[in-house]
Amino acid sequence: MANGTAAAHVNDVDFYHYEGKHKGIMSWLLTTDHKRIGIMYLAAIVVFFLAAMMLGVLMRIEALTPGQTIMKPQTYNSIFTFHGVIMIFLFIIPAVPAVFGNFFLPIQLGAKDVSFPRLNLFSWYLYMAGGLIALLSLFTGGGAADTGWTFYVPYSIRSSANVSLSVFGAFVLGFSSIVTGLNFITTIHRMRAPGMSWFRMPLFAWALYATSWIQVLATPVIGITLFLIVLERAFGIGVFDPALGGDPLLYQHMFWIYSHPAVYIMILPAMGVVSEIIPTFAKKDIFGYKQIALSSLAIALIGYLVWGHHMFTSGMSDTSRVVFSLLTFLVAIPTGVKVFNWVATLYKGSIEIKVPLLFVMAFIFIFSIGGLTGLVQGALATDIHLTDTYFIVGHFHYVMFGGMGTIFFAALHYWFPKMFGKTYNEKVAIISATLFVIGFNMFYFTMFILGYLGMPRRYYDYLPQYQGLHVFSSIGAFIMVTGIVLMFGNLLRGLIKGEKATANPWGGTTLEWRIASPPPLENFDEIPVVTGGPYVHDRETYIMNPIKVIHKEEEAVH
Amino acid sequence: MDNPIINSVDNVFILIVSISVFFLLLVTVAMIYFVIRYRKKRNPQASNITGNTSLEVVWTVIPTVLVLIMFWYGWSGFQTMRNVPADAMVIKVTGRMWSWTFDYDNGKKSDTLLYVPFGKPIKMEIQSADVNHSFYIPAYRVKEDAIPGRTNYLWFQPTMMGEFDIMCAEYCGMNHSYMLGKLIVMKPEDFEVWKNTLPKPLDTLKSDSLRVGTIPKDSLRVDTVKTTKDTVKIMQVDPKIADSVGQRKIRRMKK
Numbered sequence: 001m002a003n004g005t006a007a008a009h010v011n012d013v014d015f016y017h018y019e020g021k022h023k024g025i026m027s028w029l030l031t032t033d034h035k036r037i038g039i040m041y042l043a044a045i046v047v048f049f050l051a052a053m054m055l056g057v058l059m060r061i062e063a064l065t066p067g068q069t070i071m072k073p074q075t076y077n078s079i080f081t082f083h084g085v086i087m088i089f090l091f092i093i094p095a096v097p098a099v100f101g102n103f104f105l106p107i108q109l110g111a112k113d114v115s116f117p118r119l120n121l122f123s124w125y126l127y128m129a130g131g132l133i134a135l136l137s138l139f140t141g142g143g144a145a146d147t148g149w150t151f152y153v154p155y156s157i158r159s160s161a162n163v164s165l166s167v168f169g170a171f172v173l174g175f176s177s178i179v180t181g182l183n184f185i186t187t188i189h190r191m192r193a194p195g196m197s198w199f200r201m202p203l204f205a206w207a208l209y210a211t212s213w214i215q216v217l218a219t220p221v222i223g224i225t226l227f228l229i230v231l232e233r234a235f236g237i238g239v240f241d242p243a244l245g246g247d248p249l250l251y252q253h254m255f256w257i258y259s260h261p262a263v264y265i266m267i268l269p270a271m272g273v274v275s276e277i278i279p280t281f282a283k284k285d286i287f288g289y290k291q292i293a294l295s296s297l298a299i300a301l302i303g304y305l306v307w308g309h310h311m312f313t314s315g316m317s318d319t320s321r322v323v324f325s326l327l328t329f330l331v332a333i334p335t336g337v338k339v340f341n342w343v344a345t346l347y348k349g350s351i352e353i354k355v356p357l358l359f360v361m362a363f364i365f366i367f368s369i370g371g372l373t374g375l376v377q378g379a380l381a382t383d384i385h386l387t388d389t390y391f392i393v394g395h396f397h398y399v400m401f402g403g404m405g406t407i408f409f410a411a412l413h414y415w416f417p418k419m420f421g422k423t424y425n426e427k428v429a430i431i432s433a434t435l436f437v438i439g440f441n442m443f444y445f446t447m448f449i450l451g452y453l454g455m456p457r458r459y460y461d462y463l464p465q466y467q468g469l470h471v472f473s474s475i476g477a478f479i480m481v482t483g484i485v486l487m488f489g490n491l492l493r494g495l496i497k498g499e500k501a502t503a504n505p506w507g508g509t510t511l512e513w514r515i516a517s518p519p520p521l522e523n524f525d526e527i528p529v530v531t532g533g534p535y536v537h538d539r540e541t542y543i544m545n546p547i548k549v550i551h552k553e554e555e556a557v558h
Numbered sequence: 559m560d561n562p563i564i565n566s567v568d569n570v571f572i573l574i575v576s577i578s579v580f581f582l583l584l585v586t587v588a589m590i591y592f593v594i595r596y597r598k599k600r601n602p603q604a605s606n607i608t609g610n611t612s613l614e615v616v617w618t619v620i621p622t623v624l625v626l627i628m629f630w631y632g633w634s635g636f637q638t639m640r641n642v643p644a645d646a647m648v649i650k651v652t653g654r655m656w657s658w659t660f661d662y663d664n665g666k667k668s669d670t671l672l673y674v675p676f677g678k679p680i681k682m683e684i685q686s687a688d689v690n691h692s693f694y695i696p697a698y699r700v701k702e703d704a705i706p707g708r709t710n711y712l713w714f715q716p717t718m719m720g721e722f723d724i725m726c727a728e729y730c731g732m733n734h735s736y737m738l739g740k741l742i743v744m745k746p747e748d749f750e751v752w753k754n755t756l757p758k759p760l761d762t763l764k765s766d767s768l769r770v771g772t773i774p775k776d777s778l779r780v781d782t783v784k785t786t787k788d789t790v791k792i793m794q795v796d797p798k799i800a801d802s803v804g805q806r807k808i809r810r811m812k813k
């Protein structure tokens with residue numbers, strides 16, 4: 001839209017009310033607007049998340065007593081498999097990039113959309129297709145897969161359950177991830193507004209940039225690996241099956257070559273969100289912008305080389321175990337550095353304590369525990385004892401759910417007024433956040449103790465000595481879930497009945513806060529010009545509508 | 559009796575956890591203090607601080623040194639775990655869905671129950687007959703996967719008398735959580751008697767008819783191993799064990 005008047009016309013209404021070629025539901029299903037696509041991802045992702053959460057609740061009920069509580073072992077095994085598959089592939093990996101990345105990346109860069117809007121819609125369809133295929137596998141063939149989300153061979157080859165279809169679902173989801181990654185990389189390279197140099201980009205964009213590279217480079221590996229499982233099951237090609245001369249360890253290597261970097265696909269965007277929220281509420285510039293930006297890249301890079309730490313007891317050579325242990329410790333450094341930078345940003349700020357900041361504080365506490373317990377597992381001697389126990393389960397829930405999940409909630413509360421143009425009840429939000437944090441820590445911290453005492457993971461039944469801790473952990477889970485349900489209820493209420501939000505309720509400094517809530521169809525009437533960093537609070541760093549500004553100046557001169 | 563593996567695992571754990579607790583407190587206390595001290599009411603105007611190079615160098619270098627120390631201790635403990643003493647007794651363990659079998663060098667076999675003499679280093683050679691399993695004795699802090707087509711190993715020194723849980727730690731299908739066993743550390747003289755008692759049919763209890771090849775419809779081992787409190791049933795089928803170890807131990811397991 002080079003033509004100023006036409007742009008003004010489409011931007012008269014917000015993107016929800018814009019009447020395009022298609023009406024009603026089709027205006028969503030055929031949209032190429034990055035904001036609508038972001039909202040469609042949000043709807044799907046929240047549904048999948050709540051479903052997988054309920055599976056988790058069933059597991060915690062089963063764990064209340066040794067022996068059978070409410071289900072049979074086969075059911076339990078399928079439930080933890082699908083809890084993992086849904087949470088990893090349908091929630092944690094896409095949540096922040098697909099929802100908030102899609103919605104805010106173009107706006108933060110000062111662009112009207114992503115580079116390839118149609119491809120963007122296509123990746124949403126791939127995502128939905130992958131999800132539906134995984135769902136379909138529950139009810140067809142030999143029934144729900146029971147392999148765990150890791151699909152380890154040879155069990156995944158032998159299992160009579162419908163493993164092939166759920167693996168194929170994950171395969172399709174991989175393409176969605178690759179396409180989104182490509183789109184973001186191109187957008188960041190090509191669509192930045194004039195004056196937005198690399199080091200003037202918001203840190204959220206930096207984090208998405210690092211994430212997208214991992215998505216593009218690592219996801220094909222899991223695609224091939226999962227496809228080989230399907231072939232192995234169908235034709236017995238003998239790549240992984242030891243009975244046919246294959247190697248089960250090869251599978252583990254290939255699986256983790258993707259799935260470890262995937263951990264950083266999950267956490268890097270969340271780190272980006274933290275770097276947005278803290279400066280906004282501290283009312284000051286971020287501490288160590290470059291260090292944070294570059295540590296994202298460092299994490300992405302080293303994160304590629306540590307996959308073997310998932311295999312310290314697999315029988316991999318002792319030399320590899322030592323090398324992978326060393327590399328694992330190195331990746332802890334850029335992560336620690338980020339945490340120090342965030343805390344330092346609060347120093348001498350003028351801090352407004354609002355819900356998104358409270359979630360971020362919870363994140364820093366929880367994620368620190370997750371990261372530090374990772375050190376225990378990076379060390380060889382302790383990992384041998386703790387791997388495949390509840391210690392691991394506790395650790396990765398602290399990092400993934402406590403890290404990415406908490407920040408997903410923070411981002412929802414931070415950007416809610418912008419995305420929907422409505423506000424939510426702050427008091428209820430604080431109560432739900434408090435319940436979440438208390439429940440979370442009761443729930444998962446107990447798992448560290450269970451693990452050190454030798455309780456293995458993926459156990460339907462357990463020895464009686466572990467019951468007390470299991471019950472305590474389950475009570476924590478129920479409190480946490482209460483908090484989450486209350487939180488979504490509150491947001492839903494805000495969506496329907498909330499008061500109208502202003503354009504910049506928090507005093508944010510990035511570009512999304514310079515346009516209306518909710519944003520107009522093309523985000524900006526004119527592409528803005530950027531004259532400074534993203535978190536400058538004490539002076540103006542954008543020229544909005546530069547052409548109009550020039551016209552005005554000319555008029556003043558005449 | 560000192561146990562090098564348990565010591566090193568627990569010491570590395572304490573070392574890392576202490577450093578971690580320090581950093582967790584540092585970060586959390588600083589964060590809460592800043593949020594209270596510099597809240598808008600008390601500090602209406604933020605200072606514009608965008609970084610501090612020397613501070614950033616310091617908080618990169620110190621953690622680097624600390625993680626290298628952690629790595630070092632983790633590694634040295636690991637070396638203890640991998641260097642099997644020359645006088646170790648070799649026992650072959652085979653995992654299958656969903657039980658453990660132990661083979662001794664004189665041909666003696668045992669199912670589910672791993673008998674070892676007190677004090678003697680034991681090298682376990684770990685194999686799998688079907689899918690991945692993981693041989694895990696939490697009390698002795700050792701674990702290694704059983705992968706079909708390979709022989710992995712671990713060693714430990716039984717420095718505590720009594721019974722200890724053995725568990726499968728790598729998910730292996732429906733009855734993964736019932737793939738349990740017991741490590742029974744005996745007086746060396748009792749062990750010799752047990753080991754040299756010729757294998758009787760009952761020694762391999764409930765033997766192959768129940769397991770081999772067939773995946774049962776429901777929890778297979780419900781009748782033998784439901785939870786450990788039922789392990790006593792396994793013990794009861796072998797009067798030999800009862801004779802050599804003594805009724806006292808059996809009674810203790812019943813509890």
Ligand SMILES: [Cu+2]
Binds near residue numbers: 653690
């Ligand atoms: Cu097993």
